[in-house]
Amino acid sequence: MIRFEDVSFHYPHTQASIEGLSFHIAKGEFVALIGANGAGKSTISRLCNGLLRPSAGRVLLDGEDTSQTPTSRLARKVGFLFQNPDRQICENTVREEIAFSMKAQGWDEQAIAGRVEEILAAFDLAGDWFPFERSRGERQRIALAGALACEPQLLILDEPTTGLDYRECIRIMDYVTALNRDKGVTVLMVSHDMELVQDYARRVLVLEGGKLLGDGDVKRVMKDEALLRSARVLPAQIPALALRLGEGFEDVYTIAEMAGAIQKRRAEASR
């Protein structure tokens, strides 16, 4: 789906912020991008849809060089949720806001109308809300709904759940997961919430100072304390605890698994 080939990028008047980065994300994957503040996560996501162009190397989207294609064309394939929803929202009602990208991409009226209602229902939004006076979390949800509306094949989410309450967070992530599972939508998600990453992503890219430190299965990365420490990321609590507890807790990642393992220990001890 998307391939980085030895990509370097630096903002004008700064040192290289991305240096010799290579990775490949296949169709249908659910990948999390983690790293400390300023590690280059947002920069990488912007490289994916051509908002930034690499200064060296190539970014290929379905084999198509992103530096040769305008972002507005790539937008047909790539849905993008910005870190700050207020950048994205520009219409007076939620309904128009959700229709916006479909209109920009030339869908016909009928299809737009149907799709908008579908999305409104799925995200529990009222079509006639004035987006700018909703709460931060609601605006986030509106922005995500807008990004998902035109059925992208690659979904890039820059911190999709910051500022959302737990229930909201779960609802959004479940919707994204369903898209990923049922429609084969590829997801690249930036997040600082390791619990979220562990629960939803299957693969993790670990970033530090614009370089790729690690790339692998989410379970392996979560247990790799040295890797996470060098990326200045705090691991999720349960796997970290499991690691501390050692023997008998190797396969423990969730609260349920932890409870199960402890029960088993207890049973063995009382025998």
Place this chain on the structure above:
Amino acid sequence: MNLLSVMPGDSFLHRLNPVTKLAAAFLYGIGCILCDSIAMEVVFILLMLLISASAGLLPRALALTRRLLVLGLFMFVIQLLFVRTGAPLLSLGGVTLVTTGGLRSALLLSLRVVATMLPLMLFFAVTQMNDLCNALVKRLHLPYRYAFIITTAFRFVPLFSSEFAEIQDAQRARGVDFETKNLVRKVKLVAPLCVPLLVSSLKKVNSSAISAELRGFEMRGRESGYKEYPFGKNDALALALLVLMVALCAALL
């Protein structure tokens, strides 16, 4: 990148009092407006380039000049076509297109625009807005809140432009194609972006104001700054020279 950002340095120009710099930029501009000779305008532009070279600002000054020349060219063409004094210079099928008076006034005006704007824009390269604000308060006894408004307005310009670029990026990511040659279409595409820009700007201004208030903005007076902004010999020299220049330009009028 940004043509109005500060270029730190320690030159004669940099070390002048911020108030002097501001006054000097304006005086230079006034001189150029008063001046009525094409040759003199060229001299003023070259002189300004020399002055900026002395402060290590030549690349910036040249970049600015280039931009201003584009603006100048625009005014040149308009003047050329609309000023009808003097003898005909170029006719096409019996219709006089260009006259000598038109050519002269077009050249003068466009060069004057460049010569006048250049010092004002270079002013930003050698002055920290903070310094200007403090100096206005300390030296000119401007109430702090007014000095703050002026300098903040300048500070917010690059902020807005980067904010606007971000918003435009967000719309591009949603499939809006801004790369159209059609001017009407372009305006139609860009106009809706004013909504998020306005909303986020107003929000930002509002929260900045509250945050300033919470940090004791009201208590700030003339004595609050620890840095002094004395006028020195150099300031007197610079101002004297510029007043002389303006006087000369006025006398030659």
